[in-house]
Amino acid sequence: KSEITNKLDNKIRVELDAADDLYEKKNYLNSKALYEEILLKYPYSPRALYGKANCLSKMAEIERSNQLLEESIRVFNLLVTAGDVPDQLLLTAGPELARLQTFRGWNTRAIKTHQLLADRFPKNISLKNQLGVSLLIAGQNTRAKTVFQQVLDIDKNNGFGNVHLGFIYKVENQDLEKAVKYLRAGLNSNAPGTIEGKFYFHLGDALVRLNRPDEARQVYIEGAEKGVLLSPDQRSLYNVNHLTGRPWWTVEQTGYSKYIKLLEDNWKIIRDEGLANMDVEKGVFLPESENLIETGDWKQFTLYARGRQDKRNCQRAPKTCSILQQIPDAIECSRGQVKFSVMHPGVHVWPHTGPTNCRLRAHLGLVIPPGPKIRVANDTRTWTEGEVIIFDDSFEHEVWHHGDSLRLVLIVDFWHPELSTKLRKQLTAI
Numbered sequence: 001k002s003e004i005t006n007k008l009d010n011k012i013r014v015e016l017d018a019a020d021d022l023y024e025k026k027n028y029l030n031s032k033a034l035y036e037e038i039l040l041k042y043p044y045s046p047r048a049l050y051g052k053a054n055c056l057s058k059m060a061e062i063e064r065s066n067q068l069l070e071e072s073i074r075v076f077n078l079l080v081t082a083g084d085v086p087d088q089l090l091l092t093a094g095p096e097l098a099r100l101q102t103f104r105g106w107n108t109r110a111i112k113t114h115q116l117l118a119d120r121f122p123k124n125i126s127l128k129n130q131l132g133v134s135l136l137i138a139g140q141n142t143r144a145k146t147v148f149q150q151v152l153d154i155d156k157n158n159g160f161g162n163v164h165l166g167f168i169y170k171v172e173n174q175d176l177e178k179a180v181k182y183l184r185a186g187l188n189s190n191a192p193g194t195i196e197g198k199f200y201f202h203l204g205d206a207l208v209r210l211n212r213p214d215e216a217r218q219v220y221i222e223g224a225e226k227g228v229l230l231s232p233d234q235r236s237l238y239n240v241n242h243l244t245g246r247p248w249w250t251v252e253q254t255g256y257s258k259y260i261k262l263l264e265d266n267w268k269i270i271r272d273e274g275l276a277n278m279d280v281e282k283g284v285f286l287p288e289s290e291n292l293i294e295t296g297d298w299k300q301f302t303l304y305a306r307g308r309q310d311k312r313n314c315q316r317a318p319k320t321c322s323i324l325q326q327i328p329d330a331i332e333c334s335r336g337q338v339k340f341s342v343m344h345p346g347v348h349v350w351p352h353t354g355p356t357n358c359r360l361r362a363h364l365g366l367v368i369p370p371g372p373k374i375r376v377a378n379d380t381r382t383w384t385e386g387e388v389i390i391f392d393d394s395f396e397h398e399v400w401h402h403g404d405s406l407r408l409v410l411i412v413d414f415w416h417p418e419l420s421t422k423l424r425k426q427l428t429a430i
């Protein structure tokens with residue numbers, strides 16, 4: 001314990017050790033009382049602050065109390081901002097404080113803590129990496145980029161820094177060459193924290209967009225071999241294990257025949273409501289927003305998302321929504337959407353993969369000229385007016401519209417039929 005004991009604490013180490021003993025015995029209430037007694041005399045005793053904060057955090061956990069958690073955070077904060085705290089103690093208490101702040105949902109404060117640690121130990125790469133991650137989680141990509149760049153300035157081979165810097169370049173979509181360079185270097189390092197599906201996902205995607213599909217394929221194969229992608233073709237990142245995965249499904253295979261029939265029987269009503277909303281100059285059809293198109297114009301009009309109805313849009317398409325209300329497996333699918341999708345001639349959608357293997361995506365053909373087609377894995381198909389096709393969009397798919405007039409479909413995501421009702425309720429929305 002000498003490493004976490006400063007001069008003052010050394011004088012009172014017998015009392016501190018006694019309080020620590022109670023803590024080890026999980027007697028948090030009495031342990032806390034002892035630390036508090038010490039703090040009465042020595043309000044800035046680092047070890048007493050640390051001990052008290054830990055007791056509070058344990059008690060918060062046991063009692064599931066936010067009040068105790070906040071109290072613990074407050075005491076940890078006193079500690080990390082106090083003077084003369086031994087490095088070893090700061091290095092243990094600081095990350096713990098950040099963890100509690102994140103758990104409490106206080107991302108901004110967690111960033112402050114990480115920043116404080118990174119400033120205090122400027123040569124410590126791991127602390128910089130943790131700061132970078134907390135910035136990324138908060139969506140502060142520009143700051144995160146600077147931090148990971150600093151990591152690489154100190155150690156250009158740092159794997160963790162490389163994958164994250166590459167990841168940021170990729171999502172910025174400005175300099176894909178750099179994204180490839182850093183992601184590749186990071187993955188090659190095999191360092192802890194680098195072998196994750198999302199890094200293979202984005203490295204492959206960057207290569208595809210740089211017209212290097214063969215290299216992308218190798219990356220996907222590697223990701224699948226490492227066990228972080230379901231397969232080279234099925235690259236969703238929010239998955240439930242052991243669900244049947246196949247690119248195209250027949251209606252019978254889904255078990256949703258009666259719902260599919262309902263949609264097909266009513267296709268003209270649905271089509272007319274979709275078209276009526278396209279005439280309106282109100283902009284209810286919104287441009288695709290996930291940066292999936294290479295060329296062309298692709299817009300969507302969303303009726304349900306994440307298992308919730310868009311009330312205003314349903315008022316604009318009431319007949320369609322009243323039909324959909326009869327399809328719980330779709331409208332309650334918190335990992336999917338129901339939306340009209342219009343593609344104009346000239347569209348090319350990059351090969352891409354949806355976020356989850358928990359849904360199957362049905363397309364009801366509404367206005368289908370010759371020309372558009374969709375590839376899912378190795379199998380390219382097209383739409384027919386009044387008919388539903390069903391695919392699993394966790395598999396790579398790509399869309400072209402080489403026709404002369406618009407293509408309109410209704411996209412309906414269904415829960416994967418093998419998911420139990422219980423699990424459907426537990427899964428976080430996407």
Ligand code: LMR
Nearest residue numbers: 341342374393397399409
């Ligand atoms: C997709 O789901 O990526 C596309 O197939 C959507 C569409 O409108 O074809």
Ligand code: MN
Nearest residue numbers: 352354393397
């Ligand atoms: Mn898609």
